[in-house]
Amino acid sequence: MSSQNCPRGSGPPPRPWLFGHTQVHMKCQRRILGIRWHDFVRNSEVSLRTGLTPLSDRITRGRSAIFGHVARLSDNIPAHQAMLRQVELSVGRPPDPTRKRPPGRPRTKWTDQLCRDNNNVPIATLWRQAIGRGHSRVTPRSQPTTR
Numbered sequence: 001m002s003s004q005n006c007p008r009g010s011g012p013p014p015r016p017w018l019f020g021h022t023q024v025h026m027k028c029q030r031r032i033l034g035i036r037w038h039d040f041v042r043n044s045e046v047s048l049r050t051g052l053t054p055l056s057d058r059i060t061r062g063r064s065a066i067f068g069h070v071a072r073l074s075d076n077i078p079a080h081q082a083m084l085r086q087v088e089l090s091v092g093r094p095p096d097p098t099r100k101r102p103p104g105r106p107r108t109k110w111t112d113q114l115c116r117d118n119n120n121v122p123i124a125t126l127w128r129q130a131i132g133r134g135h136s137r138v139t140p141r142s143q144p145t146t147r
Helices: 021-033 043-050 055-071 078-091 110-117 123-133
Strands: none
Touching (some): 021 043, 055 078, 055 110, 055 123, 078 110
16 A cells, blocks of 8 residues: 555554644545546645535534533533633633743643634633533433333
């Protein structure tokens, strides 16, 4: 087999750090359609033919969905507590007033990416929307039916 395979092919695994996830996704779509490099078909035409959504949109939707799930978890769950601390930190409420930021450029946080995905809406606003969008925490589960 050649090294032109998609991720599930029997060839070597793709290297997204080299090509980027968008390029790998487009390469796989071209492979599915049987389009070769000398056919000169635009990427937009390939996307129209396959009808697949761009991979970046799917990643963004998944990231927002996970954020919503974490926001609606119970208050005693560590993931909810950690995310809430991050939201409070973004609003300007540090957990410890004596804490100093380490030297150097701040790391890009997952919440920063969420803000960029949502047109730079503040994370606190996204948090309130995610909680309001979900089910209330006191909703009883449906009773199992017996036959």
